[in-house]
Amino acid sequence: DAKTTQPNSMESNEEEPVHLPCNHSTISGTDYIHWYRQLPSQGPEYVIHGLTSNVNNRMASLAIAEDRKSSTLILHRATLRDAAVYYCILSPNAGKSTFGDGTTLTVKP
């Protein structure tokens, strides 16, 4: 499976945008990029996924580099409730998600 690299931790201020990076230089052409987040003491929660084009939904935006070797999850206005561990995952098959260790996002009031 292709590997992803994420920073261990990031901080942001409340009500400011947050850009969470993910590097995946060995991504294959069939790998989808998807993101989950996990709030403290809860199970993971689906955020977004994409293949080549940028994607937007009510929770976030996913910006995918043209060469697909990196991507960025964008939270447009961070709130305290966005403090969580964010996982960037590659997989060619839906239903087969290999989670890494993720990025712990801290949101400061």
Added chain:
Amino acid sequence: EAGVVQSPRYKIIEKKQPVAFWCNPISGHNTLYWYRQNLGQGPELLIRYENEEAVDDSQLPKDRFSAERLKGVDSTLKIQPAELGDSAVYLCASSFGPSWEQYFGPGTRLTVT
């Protein structure tokens, strides 16, 4: 709509004892997953069911772990006998078919002493 239900939420057992976890997925979700999450790490898929059939159990330690989903709805994951290294959070998730969008339950935190 009710989410994925898991029980118990917490379980403390002594090593060599058996333990079982129960999961009821979201109504209508035919795909069910069991994950294990060690402290400070991301979840690891143990087994995936499509209806009653286990379609991916490559990461399930079959010497001591077993799972069943007899009627294609709820599922049970069992460990017998438990070892100290089995202490972890066991997560259940469900979806409509294999999906990028899986819905997770709150998990069962197992402590083996």
